[in-house]
Amino acid sequence: MGLHPIFAQVLDSHARVTKAVAPKDSYRGWDITWDYGYFTGTGPDYDASYEGPEDGWIDNGHRVSARTREGLIEEINAWFEERG
Secondary structure (H helix, E strand, O other), X not given: OOOOHHHHHHHHHHXXXXXXXXXXXXXXXXXXXXXXXXXXXXXXXXOEEEOOOOOOEEEOOOEEEEOOHHHHHHHHHHHHHHHO
């Protein structure tokens, strides 16, 4: 049994989203993302550069990660305590 043509038309006109977008999450000015089982906090002054095949990517340390959001909050707070 198929959809009634009117319902099919309504669904078709509203179902054009191809990727769900999560609301932006942040804490103390740091962006929070979740990927591959880890929460990552990235500071607003984060910077990285490629230093060649021997050293690879080097960053300025404005990034922390944890398995839970609560753990990440603790890591961000510790980062601020260590650096003032």
